[in-house]
Amino acid sequence: KSKVHWRIILLDCNTQELSSLSHAKNLQRAFPDRMKIYRKPGEKTNIPVTNYGISLTEPDEDILLLHDDVIIHAPYRRDWLYEMANMQKNMPQLGLITTMGNIRKSGKEYLNELSWIGSWTCYIPRSILNKIGTFDDKFPIGEDIDYSYRVQTAGLILVEMNFWFEHHQIRETPHSEQSEEIKQEGARMFRKKHNLDGIMVGRGIFHDPFLFANPLGSGSPWGNYTKEQRIELFRRHIELFAKTWQHDEYRFDVLKKFCKVYINGFGGASGLRANFMTAKTPKEALNILNG
Numbered sequence: 001k002s003k004v005h006w007r008i009i010l011l012d013c014n015t016q017e018l019s020s021l022s023h024a025k026n027l028q029r030a031f032p033d034r035m036k037i038y039r040k041p042g043e044k045t046n047i048p049v050t051n052y053g054i055s056l057t058e059p060d061e062d063i064l065l066l067h068d069d070v071i072i073h074a075p076y077r078r079d080w081l082y083e084m085a086n087m088q089k090n091m092p093q094l095g096l097i098t099t100m101g102n103i104r105k106s107g108k109e110y111l112n113e114l115s116w117i118g119s120w121t122c123y124i125p126r127s128i129l130n131k132i133g134t135f136d137d138k139f140p141i142g143e144d145i146d147y148s149y150r151v152q153t154a155g156l157i158l159v160e161m162n163f164w165f166e167h168h169q170i171r172e173t174p175h176s177e178q179s180e181e182i183k184q185e186g187a188r189m190f191r192k193k194h195n196l197d198g199i200m201v202g203r204g205i206f207h208d209p210f211l212f213a214n215p216l217g218s219g220s221p222w223g224n225y226t227k228e229q230r231i232e233l234f235r236r237h238i239e240l241f242a243k244t245w246q247h248d249e250y251r252f253d254v255l256k257k258f259c260k261v262y263i264n265g266f267g268g269a270s271g272l273r274a275n276f277m278t279a280k281t282p283k284e285a286l287n288i289l290n291g
Helices: 018-030 047-055 080-090 126-132 143-153 180-193 227-244 252-262 269-276 282-290
Strands: 008-012 035-039 063-066 070-072 094-098 103-105 115-117 121-124 157-160 165-167
Touching: 008 018, 008 047, 018 035, 080 094, 094 115, 094 126, 094 143, 115 143, 115 157, 121 126, 126 143, 143 157, 143 180, 227 252, 227 282, 252 269, 252 282, 269 282
Parallel strands: 008 035, 094 157
Antiparallel strands: 063 121, 070 165, 094 121, 103 115
């Protein structure tokens, strides 16, 4: 029960789950005025289907998108749908709403650390839909990352409610059949659409020396480097520093801020870093690493 007037639009994309379809038809018979089932077979992704469902809503209706593998655990004695519907009244900068744990972070193949909400549990107020529009169905994947980005660049925020819906992801989805190449194509489309092929990197470079050495999204070998390999690469860095600045154009202390990039993630790293900080010249630093 909810104080909000609700109705369900169920989109059947030629499902093979006959028990689910039978259950949906039983619900439709129980709520004939509040539930409609529409068939939309033949689509390669769920994005055009989602937009089709949105087109079936009324101009004054908000939208709660849910996938068929989401289980709603209704909070005890709370009208959770009413809470979602009324959140915008006290939060004019509100963009999209989801449940606990469903604001994700994109990787560097899109825009590193970009917050986004998946379409499996996403509440879209009508005012946001009018302002932002529907999902971009040109994407093979990543349309929800794109939508979240468009919402945030409009000066709006993503919000998590303090209750949880369970997302099983136990069924086969369009994503299951997609190769890594198709996933990367979605990322490339996102970067091209938003002119993001040049991305500013700040302190992220202090976590991965190979950040610029590989094509975006192709992965880095840094996480698999052994202690010996990390020390050897740091040794090479120090040698290049000494060779480049032979006349003390830069003080050696400048190099110390890179120490934790290399001397990290293995046993004894903190002690070795402490010893390294006592070095006053590249030669002393190399002796410490060699020891």
